[in-house]
Amino acid sequence: MKVTNVREPTEEETEKMPKWSAELIENVQFIYELALAELELEAFGVDFTVTNSLRGFVLRNPPDVDTLVRRLAYFKTIGHRTTDYYRLTRYNRTRSVNQYLTHWIYPYKGKFHPQMIRALLNILKLEANETVLDPFIGSGTTAVEAQLLGINCIGIDVSPLCILQSKVKTESIYVIDEIERLREEAIASFKLSNRVHTLVVEEPVAKGYNEFLNSIDDDRVRDFYLMAKLVAISDRARRGRDIVQSFIKNLEQMISSVDDYERAARELNLQLGNVDIRQGDARRLPLKDESIQGVMTSPPYSIALDYVANDAHAFEAMGYDLDKMRDEFIGVRGRGETRIKLYNEDMTKSFHEMHRVLEKGRCCAIVIGNATYQQHKIKTIEFTIEQCEKLGFTLINNINKIIYGLYNVMQTDNTLIFRKDR
Template identity: 55%
Template sequence: MAENKILKLHDNIQFIYELALARLELQSLNVDFEITNNLREFKLNFVDKIDLLKKSLAYFKSINGEFTDYHFIQQHNQTSSVNQYLTHWFYPYKGKFHPQMIRALINIIGVNPGETILDPFIGSGTTALECQLLGINCVGIDISPLCALISRVKTESLGALPEIEEAKDNFLMSVRPENGNLFQQGSLFSEKKSGDIKNKKVSNFFKLGEMIAHSDESRRGRDFQTSFISNINKMLASLRDYKEVKSRLGLELGEVDIRQGDARNLSVINNKVHGIITSPPYSIALNYVANDAHALTALGHNLDKIKEEFIGVRGAGFNKFELYNQDMDKAYRQMYSILEKGRYCVIVIGNVTFQSQEIDTTAKVVEQCESAGFALVKKIEKIIFGLYNIMQKEYILIFKKP
């Protein structure tokens, strides 16, 4: 007789969409289960694949008392926010994905280790890091040079940990009050300092530390140099966490390829991909250029010039919507052609309000993706409560390339 195994959900699971994704994770792994104990536990009716479940599941804390890998990973966190474990917290990027949801979606669309997932709007690199942890390769594209930097540093720095440790003292020693304000002398402090450092991963790491300090200063009024020092130390602690997680769980990390590029032209990717998980700009809801102006300027970019390439930012008034729709139409067609047949494309999107009118972005995405050739297979409503308990509604749309 088969022994029953009990799968327990993580304690912080509270939304219906999370339960829906937890069920889909098991269904896509062909697991026979029943939901018990007031929706908190799942009883496995047939016991096999336990190792696979333990290694990959996102929404479960334990299987018959044994912790899942994800539970162990989540414990390695230098911040007070449960989902900012390992390097996820590097740079406070607005509108990031919830990493646990991405891990679940990777399982749901059935991409295997060694295969490749594309995120053509990679933002702060959430998809890339979650793929890396599961041994899945990831190509991440973003028009923003800041996003390319953030996503690279989150996923490449572990490979240069000894060199970063070695360079650290040299960097931090020079950041002393008696040396004046090193960060306002027209060029990047970290760039000057790392001029003789050949390893790009090392210089990228310190450059991102400087960008986080820019953000701390402009958004939170913190002292730049103090913030730089404390961020570098905290970032290093996160890399040591990552090293420990990799070795304790015996992880084979996926390869990550981050490019600064345009989602409207994906012909730069040589091979077809085995899945797409992404969240494009929610229409014109957020101005990604203005939002990170401090860091983009520090990186030496002319905001007026680069803004022309950002979807949802170019144009003015109602013309912005027109341009947004044209741009996204191109992007969806590109995504369709780069995906292997029979595979899935997941798009996370929310509606937006413009001049007190709600714009149904989601219906437009479905229309555009269907016209590109995709078939909608699942639409999951994602209701979350944001700051001040304000309800935010987003949708997870799963399309298939027939």
């Protein structure tokens, strides 16, 4: 229907409208981030102009300031108010600006940038109490960011290590008192298992660490302490650190981060979303047709990274057989041409599943890059667009992220935003 009785305001009328300024957070540096910041504002129906500094925006029409303060990812201030996101990033126990709250727990390769995920959840127009699906949840970035925004999240991954990380990052806040109560017992039993005896033993410790884990009734508390052990093992494997020292240091940092999360949620009065993390296969999602309001994911980048080999030490510590696990992982089966063929078949099935479970008219964001395998460039981005369009998705945004790393090595990946039109 054409609306005829609406006209653009005159310049004089516009001048009289309340103007709001919005300032980008200092860590926003790249063109793709500016593009996402603009898309965020558009998603909330804000009309804006960018000022000469390129870091300031003038908002018109007039904006719903409360919503912008609560939700935006790339902005530090709206008018004179500081955004929730900026305040959240202050609860950080690491030196990395984006590893705030529980995001840092476990050094997982291929993590999403949390700020970008928050922006994309806004761009996908997900409201509190709606549900986002990440069928390749990895280290749980989508789950934490959705939870902070009050959006429910279903996270699936084939890797038990990813399931553990995602659960620990989002569930520990509900059992922080019990976690703190067991801190000394955990340290004592870890020392015993690793044959370190303190000179002064206040209480005799009879349990080794595995026995200690088995004695914990609450799954969420047990997961937390299993994760603490795996963080220490990873530190030893990657940096050659003394395992007991590393365990104690990381455990303290993990507990402080969960405390921070609990405090941040209270201080900012956040209504946290529900998180449901399940081990499963993206090619066969255990979900009903059209039951999800948004998909936010990053699948394996073709065969760029061998997720099984990469986390081998953790899988072994968890008691898994690496060879048996491989069969379920996308992108690591077969060799040469067969590997690429299998990857394409598996991803086609996964795209089909994302499309099936998403409500019509809603959006799906896929972060993906092209990989090089045996000197051949594999066009995963083009393949993804082609397959998704065949299924009934329309590509509405294609945001290219190019980053030059050390020695000018270019890293590029794209964020593809599709809408399910049929």
